[in-house]
Amino acid sequence: MKPNPNPNSPFPESLKEKLSQRGRDNALRSLQQTYKDLIDFSSNDYLGFSFNQSISELVSEKLDTYKSTHKSATGSRLLTGNYPMIEDFESYLKGYYNSEAATVFNSGYDANLGLISAIGQRQDLILYDELCHASIRDGIQLSPAKAYKFKHNDLSDLEAKLSKFKDQFDSIYVVSEYVFSMDGDDSDPEALMSLCNRFQAFFILDEAHSIGVLNRYGIDNLCFTPFARVVTFGKAFGAHGAVVLGSNELKTYLINFAKSFVYTTAPSQETTARNWASHLYLDQNAKAFETLKSIIQYFKAEVSSKHLSSCFIDSNSAIQSCVIQGNTKVKSVSKHLQKEGFDVRPILSPTVPKGKERLRFCLHSFNTKTEISEILSKLGQSITN
Numbered sequence: 001m002k003p004n005p006n007p008n009s010p011f012p013e014s015l016k017e018k019l020s021q022r023g024r025d026n027a028l029r030s031l032q033q034t035y036k037d038l039i040d041f042s043s044n045d046y047l048g049f050s051f052n053q054s055i056s057e058l059v060s061e062k063l064d065t066y067k068s069t070h071k072s073a074t075g076s077r078l079l080t081g082n083y084p085m086i087e088d089f090e091s092y093l094k095g096y097y098n099s100e101a102a103t104v105f106n107s108g109y110d111a112n113l114g115l116i117s118a119i120g121q122r123q124d125l126i127l128y129d130e131l132c133h134a135s136i137r138d139g140i141q142l143s144p145a146k147a148y149k150f151k152h153n154d155l156s157d158l159e160a161k162l163s164k165f166k167d168q169f170d171s172i173y174v175v176s177e178y179v180f181s182m183d184g185d186d187s188d189p190e191a192l193m194s195l196c197n198r199f200q201a202f203f204i205l206d207e208a209h210s211i212g213v214l215n216r217y218g219i220d221n222l223c224f225t226p227f228a229r230v231v232t233f234g235k236a237f238g239a240h241g242a243v244v245l246g247s248n249e250l251k252t253y254l255i256n257f258a259k260s261f262v263y264t265t266a267p268s269q270e271t272t273a274r275n276w277a278s279h280l281y282l283d284q285n286a287k288a289f290e291t292l293k294s295i296i297q298y299f300k301a302e303v304s305s306k307h308l309s310s311c312f313i314d315s316n317s318a319i320q321s322c323v324i325q326g327n328t329k330v331k332s333v334s335k336h337l338q339k340e341g342f343d344v345r346p347i348l349s350p351t352v353p354k355g356k357e358r359l360r361f362c363l364h365s366f367n368t369k370t371e372i373s374e375i376l377s378k379l380g381q382s383i384t385n
């Protein structure tokens with residue numbers, strides 16, 4: 001028999017107050033329908049892979065090849081969830097990303113959380129860019145290591161901290177992102193890697209928003225090999241999941257100590273087939289990738305010709321952020337653009353610092369030049385009103 005639902009489940013006053021405060025700050029989050037009828041300037045599906053028919057056909061081929069019958073992985077990778085396709089996919093990823101080993105996780109959040117919380121020991125230090133993603137910061141919170149942020153993309157600040165702390169800890173880890181998820185600007189992985197090498201620090205790079213946008217195969221040809229790289233499949237690959245790239249020893253370590261790998265059901269065969277198919281497609285087809293590059297250039301040129309540069313954060317990626325101060329104002333500009341047919345979302349404080357609220361334009365290979373000109377004209381009118 002179905003249990004009776006309890007209409008009056010208790011909810012603590014302290015949590016009610018936190019929600020009320022969010023409301024007073026005009027920052028209360030709620031789930032919204034995705035606007036499928038609006039022009040997409042907000043999803044992470046940079047290359048349109050989530051609705052690419054050729055990729056769906058490759059997915060079916062993979063599922064047929066592996067005669068996949070089970071719709072669930074049926075357990076953790078360490079128990080019944082380690083099916084042949086996921087092992088073969090990891091072997092493929094080693095070649096694709098030119099890495100000794102590859103370990104697939106359920107999401108980018110899980111990958112960063114599992115990796116970073118597992119590596120830092122009590123006698124270690126983690127230095128991380130102040131704009132690093134929540135998954136990195138949450139991994140740090142779970143780790144017993146000491147942690148300090150360094151100023152965003154500021155190599156001198158990082159160098160000063162490495163120099164100050166170099167003899168005080170067993171191991172120092174440095175974490176950054178190639179493309180930052182809120183500002184869209186990029187770091188200099190080569191310079192970060194060189195600095196880490198000088199101080200014998202271990203470098204971790206999150207490539208979530210650069211793969212498929214700045215490059216097709218991830219960072220390569222660095223002067224030294226990073227300790228770990230994290231590539232996610234939910235952005236340009238239009239799929240779901242992530243991989244941690246690094247040495248065989250790192251893989252063995254993650255299988256033993258990364259809790260978000262050990263204590264969770266493995267990705268399903270269908271998910272793995274899609275992740276694999278998206279990689280095969282990107283490997284064999286550069287067109288969407290090249291088109292996206294030209295769309296980004298066009299967007300930037302239009303921002304400049306419409307005299308909007310002063311409110312945009314400089315970025316060469318698919319993430320172009322227009323700072324509009326205040327949750328109320330940025331929400332109203334986004335509502336206006338949505339009414340005009342464009343899906344562009346506001347990013348509110350406290351997700352970004354107060355005063356740095358923004359409209360975050362995500363560009364795609366399938367956005368047209370006409371759409372870009374139109375949305376920027378409407379934005380110009382809207383912010384001057």
Ligand SMILES: Cc1ncc(COP(=O)(O)O)c(C=O)c1O
Binds near residue numbers: 108135180208233
């Ligand atoms: C830089 C960065 N890393 C990791 C993640 C998490 O990836 P996923 O969405 O696969 O959990 C995100 C997601 O927004 C991100 O922006």
